[in-house]
Amino acid sequence: MILIDGKKAAAELREKLKKEVSDLKTKYNKVPGLTVILIGDLTPSQIYVRNKEKSANEVGLKSDVIKYPDTVEEKTILNKINELNNDETVSGILVQLPLPKHIDKQKVINKIDPSKDVDGFHPMNVGNLSSGYESSIPCTPLGCYLLIKKIEPNLSGKKAVIIGRSNLNGKPMAQLLLKENCTVTVTHSKTKDLKAECLEADIVVAAVGIPELVKGDWIKKNTIVIDVGINKTDKGIVGDVAFDEVSKNAKALTPVPGGVGPMTIACLLKNTIDCFKRSQV
Numbered sequence: 001m002i003l004i005d006g007k008k009a010a011a012e013l014r015e016k017l018k019k020e021v022s023d024l025k026t027k028y029n030k031v032p033g034l035t036v037i038l039i040g041d042l043t044p045s046q047i048y049v050r051n052k053e054k055s056a057n058e059v060g061l062k063s064d065v066i067k068y069p070d071t072v073e074e075k076t077i078l079n080k081i082n083e084l085n086n087d088e089t090v091s092g093i094l095v096q097l098p099l100p101k102h103i104d105k106q107k108v109i110n111k112i113d114p115s116k117d118v119d120g121f122h123p124m125n126v127g128n129l130s131s132g133y134e135s136s137i138p139c140t141p142l143g144c145y146l147l148i149k150k151i152e153p154n155l156s157g158k159k160a161v162i163i164g165r166s167n168l169n170g171k172p173m174a175q176l177l178l179k180e181n182c183t184v185t186v187t188h189s190k191t192k193d194l195k196a197e198c199l200e201a202d203i204v205v206a207a208v209g210i211p212e213l214v215k216g217d218w219i220k221k222n223t224i225v226i227d228v229g230i231n232k233t234d235k236g237i238v239g240d241v242a243f244d245e246v247s248k249n250a251k252a253l254t255p256v257p258g259g260v261g262p263m264t265i266a267c268l269l270k271n272t273i274d275c276f277k278r279s280q281v
């Protein structure tokens with residue numbers, strides 16, 4: 001079984017991006033800039049944002065974090081996004097989710113200029129991805145896709161089963177694999193026989209949020225299994241896949257932690273650089 005090392009893959013991607021930023025600096029005499037808006041003092045969000053800033057600096061991006069208390073008014077955020085949309089030094093804008101209840105998430109996402117939407121959540125990017133056009137792609141499914149392609153460069157005709165249909169993970173993942181000519185099945189909480197669906201799959205991507213949902217006897221030999229889940233349990237952080245059981249059958253499997261997670265941030269940096277490059281033409 002191949003243990004898919006997300007930390008190593010992310011480090012390799014960051015190295016490649018660092019070189020790219022240096023080349024862009026030589027060519028344009030400026031570097032891509034990422035601005036993150038952080039609202040409130042939720043600890044996980046603060047940790048994510050700190051890691052994003054550290055990684056952005058590591059590859060040479062210009063990086064800013066704008067912080068607001070969780071009492072901030074929605075219109076203050078919308079005005080700030082407007083300002084950033086018009087700021088030439090900002091290539092990518094990310095508003096860290098979740099937001100306080102009084103702020104309308106969709107209004108905030110819709111306000112971000114789609115060409116600076118590094119999370120790929122703006123409806124225009126969602127539409128472009130599903131139409132097969134160039135777009136920003138949500139970072140976690142993009143990271144999963146790059147890991148799958150490392151194991152299996154030619155995905156044409158493979159049967160992929162995605163567990164979970166969120167806008168963040170399952171749906172964009174399905175679009176990415178469709179584009180690669182996979183036969184894609186998207187399963188969810190109302191799917192009748194999840195085990196039977198998984199047993200058909202050459203690729204399984206689990207993005208559910210249920211600890212160790214995917215069992216060893218759900219996975220046939222030679223399947224690539226990508227575990228997106230991050231679940232806090234008594235025995236620590238575990239994924240959506242029962243790692244020990246599934247590793248006996250799978251061709252390749254991502255660990256949790258150390259699989260998909262590190263790729264997510266590296267893909268955010270990639271998206272920022274791609275937004276910058278598209279803005280230069």
Ligand code: NAD
Nearest residue numbers: 140164165166169188189207208209228229230260261264
């Ligand atoms: P979500 O809650 O938005 O969506 C979960 C999906 O799972 C839903 O579509 C639901 O229909 C489906 N589901 C629920 N119960 C099910 C069941 N019994 N059988 C089949 N499907 C079922 O979650 P999300 O935001 O997509 O996140 C999923 C997991 O991925 C969470 O554990 C989250 O923490 C993790 N996550 C990890 C990263 C990363 O970087 N590794 C990034 C984002 C999210």
